[in-house]
Amino acid sequence: MHELAVTESILNIVLKHAESNGVAKVVGINLRIGELSDLQNKWIQRYFDYLSKGTLADGAILKIERTPIVFQCQSCHREFHGSFGPGKDVSCPKCGSTSVTLIGGREYFIKNIEVL
């Protein structure tokens, strides 16, 4: 449900840059969001379409690149991609250790915008 607040933040940042660059229209927005975020792409776009009506970014397509959840093994220091779900405990694919630490997957970033 916090998609609305996040989408509003995306729109504000995009409009700020669009206005300061004097663009006619924003047609695409490239985002990088970590897999740890619960944001649903479909809902972000839907909220964006609603919030951006009548602005320079009206009709812009959000393109979301998901960055993986990354763990590091404390035993062999191998970095690996992980995922979460019920009954899925995390262990190192190389040495099998369960002493692992989360090191990535929380990104929340606007890379660039495509404009006319």
Add this chain to the structure above:
Amino acid sequence: MEQVRLIEIKEEVLSDNREVASEVRHRLEANKVFMLNLMASPGAGKTSLILQTIKGLKDTFRIGVIEGDIASTVDAEKVSREGIPAVQLRTGGFCHLDAPMIQQALNEMDLAILNFVIIENVGNLVCPAEFDTGATKRAMILSVPEGDDKPLKYPLMFSVCDVLVINKIDYLPDSDFDMKAFRKRVHQLNRAMTIFEISCRTGEGIAPWLQWLETQIRSIRP
């Protein structure tokens, strides 16, 4: 056909909130106030823990509470009955508190006379994890009946908190909650997480929690 060009932005999505959060933090530092952002599912024991905390620390510190529970004044009333100033944020249907809301709530408090402010965030393990409120530390409660698999379902919340309170440990004998597996899951997400096992109902384990808070508050106002 007009040509599409790219404008580099490279900005964090929630940078606005982060800026306000850092203003809040400076304000707290200037007033030597320790603020705790307390998050949990509905029913995990946020209000009970706050009441136990107030009971244990109100003779030592001046405490204030910011209540974020949706459209209810019940919790603020319970806290006010303890003689503690409470600000009720009417968040409507909002699923989380953000830094501008906390900034506003702090305007209604006399920070100069307070040592410790507790934020009771909206009951939810998803949305509040995403928003920095400007609090000095983030805490979460997980109660035993919720199950030991919660770090697998809400990894972000477990990864952003500094301290975890496991509440309702009096339920442990009747449950299949695997404490060892749970602690392991938590530390995989967050190696630095400090963990307390308590029961707000029986009072078991409350003392070490209060001691931790006292150390935090005193480190800001020696």
